[in-house]
Amino acid sequence: MMGDVVRVLSQPSTWSKIGVQALQHVEIVLLALVAAVMVAVPGGIFLAGLKKIAEPIMSAVGLLMTIPSVSLLAIMVPFLGIGVVPALVALGLYALLPILRNTYAGILAVSPAAVDAGKGMGMTPGQLLWLVELPLAFPVIMNGIRTSTVYVIGWAALAAYIGAGGLGDSIIRGLSLMSGGWLLAGALPVTAMALLADALLGRVERRLTEAVS
Amino acid sequence: MGLEEHATILFSHVDKTYPGGNYALRDLNLSVLSGQLVCLIGPSGCGKTTTLRLINRLVEPSRGTIRVRGEDIQKLNPVALRRSIGYVIQDIGLLPHMTILENIELVPRLLGWDRKKRRERALELMEMVGLSPDEYAHRYPRELSGGQQQRVGVMRALAAEPDIILMDEPFGALDPLTRQKLQDELKKLQNRLKKTIVFVTHDMPEALKLADRIIIMKDGRIHQEGTPEEILRHPKDAFVTQFLGGNGQGPQTVADLMKEEAVTVRPGQGVAEAVAIMRRHRVNALLVVEGSQYLGVVTAAGLRRAAKETKRLADLMEDHPAVEPEEPLETALRLMLEEHLDLLPVVGKDRQLVGIVTPSSVVDALAFLIPQGANGEEPGL
Ligand SMILES: Nc1ncnc2c1ncn2[C@@H]1O[C@H](COP(=O)(O)OP(=O)(O)OP(=O)(O)O)[C@@H](O)[C@H]1O
Ligand SMILES: [Mg+2]
Numbered sequence: 001m002m003g004d005v006v007r008v009l010s011q012p013s014t015w016s017k018i019g020v021q022a023l024q025h026v027e028i029v030l031l032a033l034v035a036a037v038m039v040a041v042p043g044g045i046f047l048a049g050l051k052k053i054a055e056p057i058m059s060a061v062g063l064l065m066t067i068p069s070v071s072l073l074a075i076m077v078p079f080l081g082i083g084v085v086p087a088l089v090a091l092g093l094y095a096l097l098p099i100l101r102n103t104y105a106g107i108l109a110v111s112p113a114a115v116d117a118g119k120g121m122g123m124t125p126g127q128l129l130w131l132v133e134l135p136l137a138f139p140v141i142m143n144g145i146r147t148s149t150v151y152v153i154g155w156a157a158l159a160a161y162i163g164a165g166g167l168g169d170s171i172i173r174g175l176s177l178m179s180g181g182w183l184l185a186g187a188l189p190v191t192a193m194a195l196l197a198d199a200l201l202g203r204v205e206r207r208l209t210e211a212v213s
Numbered sequence: 214m215g216l217e218e219h220a221t222i223l224f225s226h227v228d229k230t231y232p233g234g235n236y237a238l239r240d241l242n243l244s245v246l247s248g249q250l251v252c253l254i255g256p257s258g259c260g261k262t263t264t265l266r267l268i269n270r271l272v273e274p275s276r277g278t279i280r281v282r283g284e285d286i287q288k289l290n291p292v293a294l295r296r297s298i299g300y301v302i303q304d305i306g307l308l309p310h311m312t313i314l315e316n317i318e319l320v321p322r323l324l325g326w327d328r329k330k331r332r333e334r335a336l337e338l339m340e341m342v343g344l345s346p347d348e349y350a351h352r353y354p355r356e357l358s359g360g361q362q363q364r365v366g367v368m369r370a371l372a373a374e375p376d377i378i379l380m381d382e383p384f385g386a387l388d389p390l391t392r393q394k395l396q397d398e399l400k401k402l403q404n405r406l407k408k409t410i411v412f413v414t415h416d417m418p419e420a421l422k423l424a425d426r427i428i429i430m431k432d433g434r435i436h437q438e439g440t441p442e443e444i445l446r447h448p449k450d451a452f453v454t455q456f457l458g459g460n461g462q463g464p465q466t467v468a469d470l471m472k473e474e475a476v477t478v479r480p481g482q483g484v485a486e487a488v489a490i491m492r493r494h495r496v497n498a499l500l501v502v503e504g505s506q507y508l509g510v511v512t513a514a515g516l517r518r519a520a521k522e523t524k525r526l527a528d529l530m531e532d533h534p535a536v537e538p539e540e541p542l543e544t545a546l547r548l549m550l551e552e553h554l555d556l557l558p559v560v561g562k563d564r565q566l567v568g569i570v571t572p573s574s575v576v577d578a579l580a581f582l583i584p585q586g587a588n589g590e591e592p593g594l
Pocket of ligand 1: 234236258259264
């Protein structure tokens with residue numbers, strides 16, 4: 001096994017493959033996240049305005065998040081087949097949940113004094129949202145985006161099972177060939193990517209928190 | 214009734230009940246004429262803030278009608294109404310994610326003023342309230358003291374030059390000196406620009422100083438209203454008298470009573486110089502101050518007794534009782550009136566001189582402490 005690790009990792013052809021897969025991986029993650037943000041942020045804002053119906057929806061969202069990612073990926077297959085599209089749908093759905101939950105909670109947590117001040121100065125509901133509620137909720141929303149990003153980077157590796165491509169391909173290859181080299185070649189970049197995203201987005205989040213406290 | 218038709222703000226039979234609460238306001242009838250400064254004063258929970266917020270429709274009445282500039286506000290667009298009325302919020306309510314400048318420029322921005330005009334206006338206001346734009350314009354509210362934030366709250370309300378301004382305890386967090394300065398500025402502004410102002414305060418001296426008319430509220434109703442003169446001369450009952458006479462209101466601490474400008478000398482100065490300063494300022498005692506630290510008092514009697522060879526004031530300076538600004542008014546009055554002192558230095562931390570109590574400030578305080586009216590004397594304001 002050790003010999004295999006050295007052999008695989010020292011081959012330039014391995015790394016050119018990993019380079020292509022890493023790009024694919026990033027692409028899947030970004031697509032899923034952008035789609036999730038575009039749905040979840042407006043959704044969270046909308047729900048924050050309708051507290052009565054929002055509570056059951058948020059509980060349902062909490063339940064959905066407990067479905068293991070492998071099952072969710074598997075569930076996609078009978079409906080959407082295999083390939084990039086079902087993988088994106090599953091990852092997007094997953095990414096959606098933390099962002100939706102945090103947007104909702106973040107908007108509700110905006111200090112009533114700030115909202116009152118905005119209203120008292122003559123803001124329309126739209127201005128109140130753009131100039132007060134969203135900026136003040138932004139650190140919390142950002143926290144949801146960070147959570148989703150880190151999860152989705154990991155889950156995207158699993159999505160290779162249903163044909164999404166990305167670094168998961170190398171991991172699967174390592175597993176089926178019993179090759180420690182391929183396993184590491186796939187797993188290390190995924191881990192690095194997740195750590196890096198967590199650190200970078202964590203910094204953004206702290207900046208934002210400082211700016212609104 | 215003729216006057217009321219021209220009222221800028223007019224409440225007719227207004228009730229307000231909050232959900233699940235008792236009456237916050239009950240059958241309130243109130244008129245504020247154009248260019249008037251009306252003070253609302255009364256104990257906590259009597260409905261002052263509710264009254265203000267009814268005017269800009271942050272609160273909707275349960276019954277009755279409110280007219281602003283002659284129009285029933287129920288028929289007006291609340292957003293446009295609020296932009297046309299300056300509002301200083303009780304708990305300041307600055308937007309934490311906006312800089313001081315952005316906070317001040319907020320209403321002009323909502324009204325669509327161009328950038329240059331609103332910037333000029335904001336800088337002008339900062340100068341007026343004594344916050345240096347260089348230092349503070351780009352800071353965030355959390356980087357300012359409570360008193361500084363309060364001044365920003367006042368500027369924000371004035372920025373769009375509204376003709377009506379609602380102020381909810383706007384000077385509560387300010388030190389006496391700044392408070393006095395802003396009261397003077399406000400009064401000037403109102404006289405010069407004929408602003409209509411509704412001003413909530415807990416502080417009777419402030420109301421007496423600023424108001425054209427004072428409305429004393431109690432339990433959601435108007436208890437007494439009148440000019441400061443009328444209220445001082447004919448307080449309706451014990452409740453009003455108590456309001457006029459301390460007991461939570463009026464001057465309470467030495468800080469409320471003292472004068473900030475004291476005539477001082479340095480310990481290294483000579484006897485002849487001291488006499489010259491006394492003559493020029495028509496006083497018979499001087500406070501000896503090094504840096505701004507209070508050291509003692511030189512009196513005219515002390516100067517007269519001084520031996521010929523005494524050259525420096527340091528040698529004939531006398532120890533003299535001093536008080537701190539937070540001490541109760543009563544301490545200063547007792548020292549002045551019963552110990553027969555002619556002056557009382559007020560010192561803060563590290564014996565920094567912050568002010569002086571003189572016989573005339575004592576008389577001013579008495580004007581509040583002793584109910585006027587029975588004998589028809591002029592109130593001592
Ligand atoms: N949003 C609200 N919901 C329920 N009750 C309220 C609300 N706002 C005020 N009240 C009640 O209405 C009454 C009047 O309150 P208001 O804030 O007008 O008093 P105030 O005179 O401004 O008091 P303070 O001097 O303490 O500021 C109080 O009994 C208060 O508890
Ligand atoms: Mg109040």
